[in-house]
Amino acid sequence: MRNETLGRERLVCNIHVDRRTAFLIRSGAVGLLVGVVVGLATFMAGHEDLMPAGDHRIALAAVALAGVYAHLLTNGLRESVAAAGVAFVVGAAVCIGAWLWPVYALGYSGAVAELVGAPRLRDAVVDVLTIQLLVFGGGYLAAVTFEGVTE
Amino acid sequence: MVRSPSPRSLLLVGSFALLVALTVGGALSTSAAVTAHMEASTSVEAQVAGIEPADGGAVTVRLRVENPTEADMRFDAAWLPVSDGEEVVASTAGRSIDPVAVPAGETVTFGIRATGEDVSTERLHAAAEADRLSADGRLTGTIVDRTVNVDVTDDRAAAGGSDGTTESDDTSGTDGADGGDDA
Secondary structure, three states: OHHHHHOEEEOOOOOEEEHHHHHHHHHHHHHHHHHHHHHHHHHHHOOOOOOOOOOHHHHHHHHHHHHHHHHHOOOHHHHHHHHHHHHHHHHHHHHHHHHHHHHHHOOOOHHHHHHHHHHHHHHHHHHHHHHHHHHHHHHHHHHHHHHHHHO | OOOOOOHHHHHHHHHHHHHHHHHHHHHHHHHHHHHHHHHHHOOOEEEEEEEEEEOOOEEEEEEEEEOOOOOOEEEEEEEOEEEEOOEEEEEEOOOEEEEEEEOOOOEEEEEEEEEEOOOOHHHHHHHHHOOOEEEOEEEEEEEOOEEEEEEEEOOHHHHOOOOOOOOOEEOOOOOOOOOOOOO
16 A cells, blocks of 8 residues: 555645656646746737837746746756746747737738748747846746755 | 645745736737737838829829838839729830839839820820829839739829828939839
C-alpha cells in the first residue's frame, strides 16, 4: 500500500496522477496561461499609441508580473523552470500571432500580405527578443531570487 | 477528503485571473485599433481631380493620389478610359506613362494625357469644358519592389465640384502622359 502511494501525487480537485504526469500538467498549464499573458502584453507594449491605457509601462509591468506568476504558481524550482520555458515559447507564438493577425483579418494576400506582413513579423521578433526576454526573464529571475533569499 | 485551498492560494490564483482578464481585454482592444489603423494606412486612393482640354485632340486627366503607407510608390502605367456619359471618348494612348513618384505619407496631383477616340476635338473639348467627362480605371506601379494596381475613382459629381486639394501640380511632359510629383 505504501509503495502505491509513493509514486502518486494529488494534482487538483482530488484527482490522483503519477508525479511525472502531475509535473507535465502543472508546468504545461501554468506555462500556457502565463505565455498567453506574456505574448499579449508584449504585443500591447509594442503598440503604445494604440493600446487602451496609452502607456507601454503598464504592458511591461504585466509582462514582468507574468514572470513572477510563472514561479509562484508552480511547486518547486524544477516545475517553475519548465513552466517559464513553456511560457516563453507560447508567449513568442502568441506575440507573433497577434502582430500578424491584422494582416489576416484585413484579407491581405500575396504580395500585399508579404509587403505589410514582413515588417510586422520583424517587429514582432524584435519585441520577443527584447521585451519578452528581458522583462519576462527579469520578472521570473527576480521572483526566484527573492524566494531563494527569503527562504 | 477534499482540502479547501488556502487564502494565499486563492489570492494568488484570483490575482492571476485578473491579470489574464485585463491582458486579454487590453490585447483585444489593441488588436482592433491596430486593424483599423492598418486598414486606413494601407488603402492607397487615386481620384480624378479634373479633366481639362489639352492640345492635339486630347484631354488631361488630373489625378490626386494619396499614399498613407510608409513606403514610397511609383506609377509608370495607366489604363484610363474617359467617358462622356456612356460613350468612351478618350483614353490614355498607351499603358506606359512618365513615372510619377508618390512619397510615403504624401498626396500628389499630376496629369495624364488621354487622346480622343473617334471623336472630334471640338466635341471632346466642349465636353471637358462643360464638365461632362468622367474617368475610371487604374494606375499600375510599384511599392518597394512589388507591383500594385490602384483603382482610379471619379467622385467629382458626388463631391460637387472642387476637391480643395492644396498640392502643387505638375503637368509637364509629352507623348501620352504628363507626370510629376510635389515631393
